Amino acid sequence: MWERIAQIVRKEFVQLLRSPRRRLAVFIPPLLQLFVFGYAVNLDVDNIRIGWMDEDHTPASRNLLSGFQGSTRFHIVALPENDEQAQGLLERGDAHAVLRVLPGFAESIERGRAAGVQLLVDGTNSNTASLIAGYSQQIVAAFATPVVRKQQGKLLFTMAANAGSTSMKAPRLDVETRVWFNADLLSRNYFVPGVVVNIIMLVTVMLTAMAMVRERELGTMEQLMVTPIRPVELILGKTLPAAFIGLVDMGLVIAGALLVFHIPFRGNPLLLLLCVILFLFTTLGAGLLMSTISNTQQQAMMTSFMFATPAFMLSGFAFPIRNMPVVVQYLTYLNPLRYFMEIVRSIFLKGTGVDVLWPQMLAMLVFGVSMLALSTSRFRKRLD
Amino acid sequence: MSWQRIGAIFKKELRHIMRDPRSLGLALVQPLVMLLLFGSALSLDVDRISTLVYDADQTSASRELVRQFQGSKYFEIEGFVDSARAVQRGIDKNRILVGLIVPRDYAKHVAAGQVADFQILLDGSDSNTASIALSYVNALVQDYGNHLRATALNRHAGRALPVPVDFQVRIWYNSSLESKNFVVPGLVAVILVVIAGMLASLTIAREWEMGTMEQLLSTPVRPAELVLAKMLAFFTVGAVDTAIAVLVGVFVFDVPFRGSVWLLALTSCLFLSGVFFWGILISALAKTQLVAYQVGVATTFLPSFLLSGFIYSIDNMPKVVQWITHIVPARYFVTILRGIFLKGVGPGVLWGNMLLLVCFMVGVFFLATWRLSQKLT
Numbered sequence: 001m002w003e004r005i006a007q008i009v010r011k012e013f014v015q016l017l018r019s020p021r022r023r024l025a026v027f028i029p030p031l032l033q034l035f036v037f038g039y040a041v042n043l044d045v046d047n048i049r050i051g052w053m054d055e056d057h058t059p060a061s062r063n064l065l066s067g068f069q070g071s072t073r074f075h076i077v078a079l080p081e082n083d084e085q086a087q088g089l090l091e092r093g094d095a096h097a098v099l100r101v102l103p104g105f106a107e108s109i110e111r112g113r114a115a116g117v118q119l120l121v122d123g124t125n126s127n128t129a130s131l132i133a134g135y136s137q138q139i140v141a142a143f144a145t146p147v148v149r150k151q152q153g154k155l156l157f158t159m160a161a162n163a164g165s166t167s168m169k170a171p172r173l174d175v176e177t178r179v180w181f182n183a184d185l186l187s188r189n190y191f192v193p194g195v196v197v198n199i200i201m202l203v204t205v206m207l208t209a210m211a212m213v214r215e216r217e218l219g220t221m222e223q224l225m226v227t228p229i230r231p232v233e234l235i236l237g238k239t240l241p242a243a244f245i246g247l248v249d250m251g252l253v254i255a256g257a258l259l260v261f262h263i264p265f266r267g268n269p270l271l272l273l274l275c276v277i278l279f280l281f282t283t284l285g286a287g288l289l290m291s292t293i294s295n296t297q298q299q300a301m302m303t304s305f306m307f308a309t310p311a312f313m314l315s316g317f318a319f320p321i322r323n324m325p326v327v328v329q330y331l332t333y334l335n336p337l338r339y340f341m342e343i344v345r346s347i348f349l350k351g352t353g354v355d356v357l358w359p360q361m362l363a364m365l366v367f368g369v370s371m372l373a374l375s376t377s378r379f380r381k382r383l384d
Numbered sequence: 385m386s387w388q389r390i391g392a393i394f395k396k397e398l399r400h401i402m403r404d405p406r407s408l409g410l411a412l413v414q415p416l417v418m419l420l421l422f423g424s425a426l427s428l429d430v431d432r433i434s435t436l437v438y439d440a441d442q443t444s445a446s447r448e449l450v451r452q453f454q455g456s457k458y459f460e461i462e463g464f465v466d467s468a469r470a471v472q473r474g475i476d477k478n479r480i481l482v483g484l485i486v487p488r489d490y491a492k493h494v495a496a497g498q499v500a501d502f503q504i505l506l507d508g509s510d511s512n513t514a515s516i517a518l519s520y521v522n523a524l525v526q527d528y529g530n531h532l533r534a535t536a537l538n539r540h541a542g543r544a545l546p547v548p549v550d551f552q553v554r555i556w557y558n559s560s561l562e563s564k565n566f567v568v569p570g571l572v573a574v575i576l577v578v579i580a581g582m583l584a585s586l587t588i589a590r591e592w593e594m595g596t597m598e599q600l601l602s603t604p605v606r607p608a609e610l611v612l613a614k615m616l617a618f619f620t621v622g623a624v625d626t627a628i629a630v631l632v633g634v635f636v637f638d639v640p641f642r643g644s645v646w647l648l649a650l651t652s653c654l655f656l657s658g659v660f661f662w663g664i665l666i667s668a669l670a671k672t673q674l675v676a677y678q679v680g681v682a683t684t685f686l687p688s689f690l691l692s693g694f695i696y697s698i699d700n701m702p703k704v705v706q707w708i709t710h711i712v713p714a715r716y717f718v719t720i721l722r723g724i725f726l727k728g729v730g731p732g733v734l735w736g737n738m739l740l741l742v743c744f745m746v747g748v749f750f751l752a753t754w755r756l757s758q759k760l761t
Contacts, residue, residue, distance in 0.1 A: 040691055047699045177521065180506065
């Protein structure tokens with residue numbers, strides 16, 4: 001039995017890696033994906049282009065301006081002089097926001113009245129817009145704090161003079177924030193580990209499904225069947241190379257993640273390997289299942305695309321599951337990718353172990369075993 | 385160029401698409417499912433942040449602070465625990481994102497008019513959610529801190545202190561800051577690319593593989609006619625898809641539509657034909673369906689998802705990647721779609737993007753025709 005399996009495995013490898021172009025097709029896309037995701041997938045907001053519309057032209061307003069200039073996040077790209085120009089900036093997308101200092105800004109501050117500052121934000125990208133609003137608020141707060149102190153100091157002084165010496169202290173609220181696991185809040189650290197999940201899924205599902213369907217399309221499946229090879233041996237012989245290439249691709253991607261993108265890896269590599277093997281049961285089973293419902297390679301590819309895209313979108317890779325409608329959230333429990341995504345991110349960033357991750361691992365085991373059982377039985381039936 | 389020949393191939397192609405239920409499903413049902421599912425599920429809005437509280441102080445002042453978080457729609461208190469260790473466990477187990485820890489002397493410090501500090505623990509692994517949560521925390525602390533100060537001073541002086549800067553944020557185009565208004569118009573572009581590029585490249589690659597393409601080419605049909613006829617067939621399907629996607633966006637997801645329908649129709653035609661020509665070009669370059677599929681995914685789906693500004697803003701990418709995005713046609717179409725849907729702008733603003741779409745379409749048409757005639761000889 002093992003000898004026959006070894007023969008099929010050898011044949012598969014020869015077929016997969018026969019020509020230079022095929023070898024590239026197996027190893028280049030994962031790396032390409034890693035680089036595209038690592039460099040392009042980024043939700044941080046670092047280059048905010050703002051228009052500065054100063055209707056006050058006083059030292060106070062220029063003081064606020066230097067607050068924005070001093071921040072590395074903001075770049076002042078235009079100085080609109082009227083509403084039309086400001087609107088044009090936002091319409092063309094030349095600026096993300098326009099900061100407008102209303103006339104009488106300095107005077108209001110001097111007299112202790114509220115001085116007006118408006119931020120007009122292009123809300124098209126809701127995510128960017130809320131971060132821009134948050135960052136601007138911080139800069140304005142930093143500008144306002146010394147002003148408040150000065151005014152309060154004056155007030156306290158007069159009050160102390162009037163009332164004699166009572167303790168004139170006002171509390172100050174201070175928050176100490178500790179960001180764990182990703183202290184610099186880089187979205188790269190969150191996304192790149194997710195690429196590992198994606199690549200293992202794409203490579204293994206596709207290779208398995210294609211390996212089977214190709215034989216059927218070319219009519220060589222019948223030839224294989226008349227040999228002494230048994231279905232289980234055929235399945236093992238076809239899936240093992242896919243699993244092996246999936247593991248090699250994963251190794252490449254992890255190496256790239258650590259060396260090029262400096263993603264922290266805090267957990268146990270062996271635990272990750274164990275989880276990958278659990279996950280492979282599911283993907284290989286899925287590939288096999290797809291091959292049983294497809295007659296041509298085109299159908300197999302379309303089917304796998306129809307399943308892979310939703311599975312990927314609903315895995316929590318780019319869009320937090322917590323934000324989805326409750327019905328869809330329940331739906332994601334049926335998505336094996338979801339569990340693996342949680343596991344990979346936890347191992348990379350949090351360094352958690354089996355004590356925390358066992359429910360996800362259990363879920364993957366259940367998925368994997370049932371998927372393999374289902375696809376094997378369907379596969380046998382189709383052969384008869 | 386004979387219109388009769390184009391018409392004949394057009395009919396044949398349409399029948400091909402209609403006959404195979406899977407292709408038809410991919411062409412018509414898949415976009416609908418994708419739009420409905422992703423339009424509702426792909427949300428980056430950050431609210432109801434799960435929060436765990438450890439209140440070591442247990443005074444009315446500390447409870448008042450906790451109530452500030454309870455009252456905010458952005459935070460949802462999952463529960464109270466009695467040690468900082470339990471808060472950490474909650475973050476480790478992915479149960480919560482934010483931990484609020486009020487130390488023992490909090491009320492004492494507030495009463496004495498000293499610096500009263502408390503702690504926020506934040507799971508930073510999802511940096512986007514964490515940064516937005518952080519800005520909510522900062523805003524809340526600032527507001528409540530001002531309130532505390534003002535009440536203390538008022539007690540002394542009986543006089544309200546003004547807030548020095550009245551900072552108003554006005555959000556244009558998407559005033560409720562809902563990410564669906566941002567995601568759905570972009571999704572229209574992504575779906576069209578997937579359907580158009582993949583369908584075109586796969587179907588034609590199949591003809592090469594089956595050898596029926598050679599038969600077609602041996603007829604008097606000329607390459608340009610073939611490319612046009614095939615494009616028109618897919619175009620019919622693509623136009624139906626566009627209509628479905630836009631209607632679902634406007635009526636199911638309530639995305640505002642502020643611009644001109646005609647401009648949308650015109651630009652969609654430009655974009656669709658460009659993508660179809662691209663699919664035809666891929667299939668003429670690739671020898672097998674497998675290669676056509678891989679090249680199709682690599683050059684249509686991935687770039688239009690990742691490099692078009694659909695979700696990830698182009699401004700944040702490294703300069704080199706920003707340059708690459710200029711050759712992704714979806715980039716221009718996403719900009720146009722958002723402009724028409726949300727901003728209600730016209731050709732006066734969008735002409736540059738439209739011109740580039742035309743360039744892309746014409747360029748790819750000539751490439752595809754040239755490649756096909758090369759294959760002939």
